[in-house]
Amino acid sequence: MAVDTRIAAQLRDVHHRFGEVGVLRDVALTVRSGEIVAIVGPSGCGKTTLLRIVAGLLTPSGGEVARPDSGVGFVFQEPALLAWRRVDSNARLLARGDDAIVDHLLAVSGLLEHRHKWPHELSGGMKMRLSLVRSLAARPHLLLLDEPFGALDQITRHRLHDEFGALHESEGFSALLVTHSIDEAVYLADRVLVMSSAPGRIVGEFAVPFPRPRSDHLRYSSEFAALVGNVARSLYRYAGDA
Amino acid sequence: MNEIRPPASPRTSAHRSPRLARLAPPLAVLGLVIAGWYGLAYSLDNNFASADGSALIIPPPHQLFVGLNAATVSRIASATWVSLGTAAVGFLLAILVGVVLGVAMSFSRSLESALWPWLIAVQVTPVIVLTPINVRVVGASFTARLIVTVLIAFFPIASNTLFGMRSVGTALHDVFTLAGASRWHRLIHLQLPAASPAIFAGLRVSAGLAVIGAVVGDFFFTRGTPGLGRLITFFFQDTRSGPMFVTALIAALIGLCFFLAVAALRRLLVSPWHRP
Numbered sequence: 001m002a003v004d005t006r007i008a009a010q011l012r013d014v015h016h017r018f019g020e021v022g023v024l025r026d027v028a029l030t031v032r033s034g035e036i037v038a039i040v041g042p043s044g045c046g047k048t049t050l051l052r053i054v055a056g057l058l059t060p061s062g063g064e065v066a067r068p069d070s071g072v073g074f075v076f077q078e079p080a081l082l083a084w085r086r087v088d089s090n091a092r093l094l095a096r097g098d099d100a101i102v103d104h105l106l107a108v109s110g111l112l113e114h115r116h117k118w119p120h121e122l123s124g125g126m127k128m129r130l131s132l133v134r135s136l137a138a139r140p141h142l143l144l145l146d147e148p149f150g151a152l153d154q155i156t157r158h159r160l161h162d163e164f165g166a167l168h169e170s171e172g173f174s175a176l177l178v179t180h181s182i183d184e185a186v187y188l189a190d191r192v193l194v195m196s197s198a199p200g201r202i203v204g205e206f207a208v209p210f211p212r213p214r215s216d217h218l219r220y221s222s223e224f225a226a227l228v229g230n231v232a233r234s235l236y237r238y239a240g241d242a
Numbered sequence: 243m244n245e246i247r248p249p250a251s252p253r254t255s256a257h258r259s260p261r262l263a264r265l266a267p268p269l270a271v272l273g274l275v276i277a278g279w280y281g282l283a284y285s286l287d288n289n290f291a292s293a294d295g296s297a298l299i300i301p302p303p304h305q306l307f308v309g310l311n312a313a314t315v316s317r318i319a320s321a322t323w324v325s326l327g328t329a330a331v332g333f334l335l336a337i338l339v340g341v342v343l344g345v346a347m348s349f350s351r352s353l354e355s356a357l358w359p360w361l362i363a364v365q366v367t368p369v370i371v372l373t374p375i376n377v378r379v380v381g382a383s384f385t386a387r388l389i390v391t392v393l394i395a396f397f398p399i400a401s402n403t404l405f406g407m408r409s410v411g412t413a414l415h416d417v418f419t420l421a422g423a424s425r426w427h428r429l430i431h432l433q434l435p436a437a438s439p440a441i442f443a444g445l446r447v448s449a450g451l452a453v454i455g456a457v458v459g460d461f462f463f464t465r466g467t468p469g470l471g472r473l474i475t476f477f478f479q480d481t482r483s484g485p486m487f488v489t490a491l492i493a494a495l496i497g498l499c500f501f502l503a504v505a506a507l508r509r510l511l512v513s514p515w516h517r518p
Binding site: 052055056057071072073074076077078080082083084085093094118119120138 | 515
């Protein structure tokens with residue numbers, strides 16, 4: 001099912017089971033065009049399953065899913081690079097022949113000077129940047145991100161948050177981001193959704209009022225801390241035994 | 243005032259010539275082998291009891307080429323050609339059969355469960371013992387030689403290809419699924435490159451097996467130009483130990499060349515990007 005142009009993705013009454021185990025229950029959510037929505041939830045609550053359903057990699061046991069006709073971009077927990085292709089060739093994997101966008105993305109991600117390297121020669125942060133570049137090179141209307149910054153050290157993570165924010169400003173994609181980190185969710189998203197423990201459902205929604213572009217100063221403001229606290233309280237209330 | 247000096251490296255000699263340091267241990271073993279060879283040659287009773295004083299059982303290294311007349315050299319050369327051809331074509335066929343079987347089984351679990359026990363059965367059977375049957379059915383032809391070689395050599399390639407194809411990560415598969423990749427595109431651009439380190443590990447084992455198949459299988463071929471295997475039995479019956487050793491050394495050299503060829507190809511295609 002396609003969606004109207006103001007909406008990037010929409011889920012209605014989605015539920016999913018793996019055999020006897022209920023994973024998702026009555027999930028409804030909307031990602032509007034150009035919006036970044038973050039989902040936080042306890043481990044094993046079905047966040048990744050939800051993302052795979054939105055991507056079309058998994059058919060839900062029930063419910064309706066609408067996603068862009070042009071397909072979606074997906075950034076995985078691991079960089080998922082082709083080890084036998086150099087940086088440049090990895091970046092072009094999904095680019096549909098649009099060399100200019102790849103060059104532009106490599107440049108803004110600081111990867112242009114590393115374009116002839118093999119993936120194993122890159123740092124963890126550079127690998128994740130390349131993974132992001134590869135997904136964005138396909139010009140997706142909707143980008144799905146499954147804890148993409150989880151394995152990085154804090155300095156690299158914060159730097160990548162700002163780069164991601166800048167890319168979002170310049171490319172104008174919509175994004176659905178799954179993360180363990182409430183800080184990350186609040187810093188990057190326009191809205192934060194809280195999921196309960198499995199079978200996961202959306203139990204809280206928080207609008208993030210901070211203007212863009214956001215900078216590191218925001219992380220140390222009292223408003224930021226207050227919102228993070230509110231999301232955390234909601235998360236802990238529904239986290240169950242997770 | 244005390245001067246701070248960098249500590250002396252405990253491995254100065256190794257730093258000076260790492261290449262020599264790497265080569266020294268195997269060269270030392272070679273020296274020991276040659277010393278042992280001489281020791282054995284001169285300690286055996288009756289080894290030098292022949293009329294012309296040449297070795298009957300084990301020639302010492304400097305006597306290897308004694309008794310190599312033009313006719314013998316020509317026989318060894320044509321046998322080398324037969325065995326080299328069998329091993330090379332057999333190895334290429336084993337690669338084809340192994341990779342195709344591995345890929346096919348990775349595509350279909352039911353095909354894997356149907357074929358796998360039989361592949362194991364072929365693998366654990368000493369295929370050499372089937373060679374006489376093979377010769378009866380196909381005749382003592384080049385084809386029969388190839389069949390023996392392929393049967394001995396294909397299994398490590400098939401099993402490693404299957405393992406390599408199955409070890410591709412879910413996320414990588416998802417990238418190709420989301421891009422709408424066809425099965426063929428996925429095979430060529432994802433699965434085979436990802437499986438190539440495992441395939442090369444299989445090739446390394448199979449390279450040696452192909453030479454074993456070509457040389458040992460040859461023992462059973464009583465017609466046509468003899469390969470290295472049958473030539474060794476001729477020289478053995480003639481008690482011509484020098485030519486017998488030379489023939490065995492050539493068989494070993496062919497095996498070594500196959501191994502080195504696979505290693506060189508791996509260094510070209512896999513080593514630049516692969517970090518286990």
